[in-house]
Amino acid sequence: MLNQTAKFKIGEIVRHRLFPFRGVIYDVDPQFANTEEWWQAIPENLRPRKDQPFYHLLAENDETHYVAYVSEQNLLPDTSGEPVEHPTVAELFTDFDGRAYVRKPGLKLN
Structure with missing residues (x-):
């Protein structure tokens, strides 16, 4: 297996290369x-x-909000400048600068 560095960072907004979601x-x-x-x-x-x-x-x-698990090869940067309206965003992130969110301080994921 290849050892890769992630192209995208936590808080970035992305869209799927093939399917209509972001x-x-x-x-x-x-x-x-x-x-x-x-x-x-x-x-x-x-x-x-x-x-x-x-x-x-x-x-x-x-139509809806959900959680997705997506490979890097299927993601592109989202350039719309629009925030994500998912209801869980406010639990994990604070400010939005038009491209990415800032993770809440001290937040740990499993």
Whole structure:
């Protein structure tokens, strides 16, 4: 497996390369750390490599808010300048500068 540095940082807003959703990153795994069952459920032609960073997102689309787990290869920077409206954002972050959120001081994730 490759040893990569994450391209995106906690608090950054990103959008999915293939699907119409965006979100704020709240955690990063240096490589795939979900279940094999989750990975196998992705259609083979869309299945990402495991040897890259994977991001935990507070995600949103036009219909709902949810949590997503997305490979680095499938993310792009979101340049809209719009905040993410996910209800959990206020629990994890403070200020928003038009590109990224600031994580609350002392906040620890599992």
